[in-house]
Amino acid sequence: MLTERQSLILQVIVDEFIQTAQPIGSRNIAKQEHISYSPATIRNEMADLEEAGFLSKTHSSSGRIPSEKGYRFYVDHLMSPSQLSKQEIKTIKEHFNDRMIELEKVMRNSANILSELTKYTTFVLGPEAYETKLKQIQIVPINQQSAIAILVTDSGHVEHRSFALPGHIEQGDVEKIVNILNEKLTGVPLIYLERVIQSEVVDLLQQYTTSYEQSYELLQDALFGKQASNIYVSGKSNILMQPEFNDINKARSLFNMMESEDQIAPILKMNQDGLHISIGQENNMEAMSQCTLITATYSFGEKQVGTIALLGPTRMEYSKAVSLLDLWSKQMSHSFQNWYKD
């Protein structure tokens, strides 16, 4: 599709533009060591590349900047993986050297570290609860009318939910319910909870508690109230540092998008297997039309279920971002294995 020389020139332009955010002229390209053509030759090639849609100009006599198609080609064919600095590698490895106990902390820290290292905004979508199993249930009455249900999973996740106690439920019944639940539900994967409750717990409740209706109601409220979100975001304001968002209005619309979980969640939940780069309009979102989103799934046990994503300008340091995500997800999977050995 592209000649050797065109690829080379495209690569130089993208690499250079990523660094400087300035249109690249033919003279500057010719100056590079590994380029042995005159500016005129390069200009001819650049004209061809522009005609083919890989480059564009900001005005008729400006240098060239990569188009989205140009970035796409760069990402698919030209990009060379960057060597991470020792510092970067160290930071990530240290993060995973700490004993991982609570999954949430790992997620939150991951988001912080990656946004720190990349200077882009980082999203981490925690693993869905497919495989995690219930470890323990606790119900703590707070006063006459309300109580808190606490669920602990074998991934160290603690979820708690407050709910109103049904009128006139008896204290003894609450205890019985908790006992029944722990007996029947410990070790059950969270997604089967409801099913197991229907098949095994309901009968017992009817049998052993004096206020069955209320107990069942309690259970519903306590276990199936709306689940807390498991998206961690870090470095939102990094995006302000990028010169493409010197225009405050672009920054505003992007912030609006980032603040609304409804808009973020579906993008992350697409769960495209492995590493996926989505450039500019490929994102199908107005606010992100100048941004690139790199998503990577990570595996947790057997099924892959979590997603981590970096959001930056289309002029993103692709190779560094990819290398970092790569190292991160390898470490992550590795740590999970150790974790599950226990």
Added chain:
Amino acid sequence: MLTERQSLILQVIVDEFIQTAQPIGSRNIAKQEHISYSPATIRNEMADLEEAGFLSKTHSSSGRIPSEKGYRFYVDHLMSPSQLSKQEIKTIKEHFNDRMIELEKVMRNSANILSELTKYTTFVLGPEAYETKLKQIQIVPINQQSAIAILVTDSGHVEHRSFALPGHIEQGDVEKIVNILNEKLTGVPLIYLERVIQSEVVDLLQQYTTSYEQSYELLQDALFGKQASNIYVSGKSNILMQPEFNDINKARSLFNMMESEDQIAPILKMNQDGLHISIGQENNMEAMSQCTLITATYSFGEKQVGTIALLGPTRMEYSKAVSLLDLWSKQMSHSFQNWYKD
């Protein structure tokens, strides 16, 4: 200090400037209905006000804008409380009509609602644990080497912390510890926890557990690990909507400040009793030199301990902000009373 007429003019200028963010000229002031002086008179008064430091100009022939001293005088002497709209009152009251169970949720929602209503950034510093008492302690082992400690307080607050299990502690000991803790510590105010443990629990541990050293270590890790922060922030990006932050660099430095809890916390924790307005440089922080921070303490039981704050430009809708905070804190105290009745 200021004549009646000067006060009137200052008030009009501040009110007007808060709405428009544009310097106010003498002609525009004279046009207002309740002003019966000619522009020339007003100009003279404005010159005096400027000399006294209440006003300033953006350039030698511009209209006047309030100085920080001007805002200060306005806030202290001229501001009339604004009538909140029915919608605003309704929103706040509905928020408090919902059964309050978890304090955290109340805090988080409060931050969201106030930032929504004011379009400023809202900080809520949750109440310190002075009065809250321990309701229950639970320790859930996750695997051989780690466990999660869960504390529930009578304010519905759930705190959990993961910690490494000391090597070779016996499962039976963990249960014994939990039993001892619950027996001795239930109802103890959190701030006395450590003291009570020293005086009443340590001995028992020595007596009843076979691995005392480890048990004590466990206890330390579980209960006195670093506490989660209790600052809730909402509407950070609202600040971008203010024209004074069209300059992206100002926005950047403010964002940097807001993202660092180390910088926010001390300001909120000053806990100045009641409502306190701190304008521009009064904040003693470079990044906030163009901002006003309104803080209000709210009472929780006997001692006042929580703080809520609004951060906006110095050109803030003071009267609306104050009225909203006022209504909010009244509702908050009122709800707490009901809460404690139980």
Added chain:
DNA sequence: GTTAGCACTCAACAGTACCGAGTGCTAATG
């Protein structure tokens, strides 16, 4: 004490000229 009138100031805007970086095209070159 108040106000009309006027000279003055300055930001904002439009117009002009110029510079320099960069292009596209053409014709010369190896």
Added chain:
DNA sequence: CATTAGCACTCGGTACTGTTGAGTGCTAAC
């Protein structure tokens, strides 16, 4: 025939100029 030197051209950026209009400060009259 691919490559390159040369040159005319384009256009953003900057500096300078003049104009307009909103607004002030001052003075003199009411």
